Amino acid sequence: MRTLILLLVTICTITTVRANTGKKLSSAIYDTGHGDVHIMHSQNGGKAIGIYNQRGHILLSSFTISGRGTQYTGMFTNQNTKGIVSFMPQSNRSWKGNWRWTSDPNKNYWRGTWNGNFKNPLPVNSRTLTRTFFTNHGKLELMDAQYGKTAGFLYANSGKVYYVYGDNYMDASGIVHFNGKIGLDENINSPSHKKISVRLHGGMHGTIFLDGKDRELKGIFPELKKVRFTLEKIKNYESGRGNEVKASANLEAIVRDQFSNQYVKTLYNVNNKKWEKNKEYPINQTFNFDVFYNSKTGKFYSELDLRLNLISSRTYQVSNAQENLVSATINLDDIIRFLNADIHKNSFQNGPDGRMRIPGSDHTFWVEQPYPNIAYNRTVRGYGFAQFSNNYKWGYFYKIEVLN
Structure with missing residues (x-):
């Protein structure tokens, strides 16, 4: 692949229009009443994913409400239990939100609040899986935490953006393993979310389920x-x-x-x-x-x-x-x-x-x-x-x- 600089001398006028999607939470670590939460945004800002300390993961999608700004809704896991969340940013460094279990019979009832405030920026390349990998199926951007949890996004060659989430561990020989799932929607752990399994040893090697079949996954960290x-x-x-x-x-x-x-x-x-x-x-x-x-x-x-x-x-x-x-x-x-x-x-x-x-x-x-x-x-x-x-x-x- 070549890196190019094109110097173009022309008289046409170029106008760039940038959409204003309202307040957007920064990719960061947040202090909440339920423990630390790591949040990462997708590149286009339409999705976000979180690590819910040692308990589980959060998958979010965003939309804009006229006069109110951006809102995030999605699902989370707490061990083996699934719940629903709704976060409304107060700034790019805080949110106010609510949660309930998916099993709650009253779908209009929130069981409790879930507010967050900025604590620290996400670490950059400070841990084995907190980095960007370039793979044969697209760019894989991950973050991990000390809880053995990993989350991020796969920007597939097809143009699709997949949530990626799961657990990681290091074996006795020092090789890091990540076993998780990928999916296009925030319905966490649903049957439509498929398997990803990789190890880090001189690069990334493993398998991923894409387009209806298991495929080899190879990547490097440049x-x-x-x-x-x-x-x-x-x-x-x-x-x-x-x-x-x-x-x-x-x-x-x-x-x-x-x-x-x-x-x-x-x-x-x-x-x-x-x-x-x-x-x-x-x-x-x-x-x-x-x-x-x-x-x-x-x-x-x-x-x-x-x-x-x-x-x-x-x-x-x-x-x-x-x-x-x-x-x-x-x-x-x-x-x-x-x-x-x-x-x-x-x-x-x-x-x-x-x-x-x-x-x-x-x-x-x-x-x-x-x-x-x-x-x-x-x-x-x-x-x-x-x-x-x-x-x-x-x-x-x-x-x-x-x-x-």
Whole structure:
């Protein structure tokens, strides 16, 4: 899988609409009158799953009530008994709720309250199963607790989002085992919820029941690399008539990953600016994103497409505004390998003026490598240009860093 950065110079206007779904509980550990509860959200926020201390699990789905906001309803287990819960967030760090047993004859009767308040954030990679695995059937995101309970979500290759819940233990040889169930709805322990059984030993190995049959499940835990892209400056090289040109520019960075998440960052926005020939204009706006990477194999597990849009129209008077489109695609794989000290700068081809060439692109870049064999202080500064005929040319300068 390749990690790509697409730099697109265009004049179309891009509008991003984000839905407001009301208050949403943070993924965290909550202090409740019934003990600690670990809560994790699905990526789209429509589902949540919980570990109910040593007693069981909670499966929740959310919906919005007009004028009241988001509400979570679902089912929980307490040992071998099943119950129903309803949580109403008071903020993203607290909720007020109620519960009853599924066997209670009066379905409109709540047996008691179940309120929660933020206690601690979820630990990150601090326990064996609290991490993200990339498997042959999709991304498996799990959390576990000291009670031997595990919960999370499988983002299947089919696009479906499964609840995952069960128990874990470590055997005498130090191998961790997880035995549980997966299901699409919050009807916990129902016949429609099927088996998942895995062990962790040099990766994840086991079986999972998907699409009507038992299937092999294999997964790895890659490194999470935090990447920063900084648009440093723009330079006007050719301005057509005279020594300046009036133009509007709007620069946005867009990341879309393999799970259909999209993130947008406006890096620069200016209207009817006078651009002087051969003058540089500093911007210094950053955009951070994550890449999952296995340094042992040199393989990337996130297919990220980073697109930079320069929305620009140049004009001398309203009647003759002109629009143009120039695009370039950059493969970031080798750049991130270099920043991670997995390859040497000699792996790149030489370019003009002491710069190196970015593979598969007309972009070039300066590299800094103070130490030959370690990643400390390695940086990459890139250069590309947008040329609209021989009379109009802009260059843009950017920096790429791995932050961890």
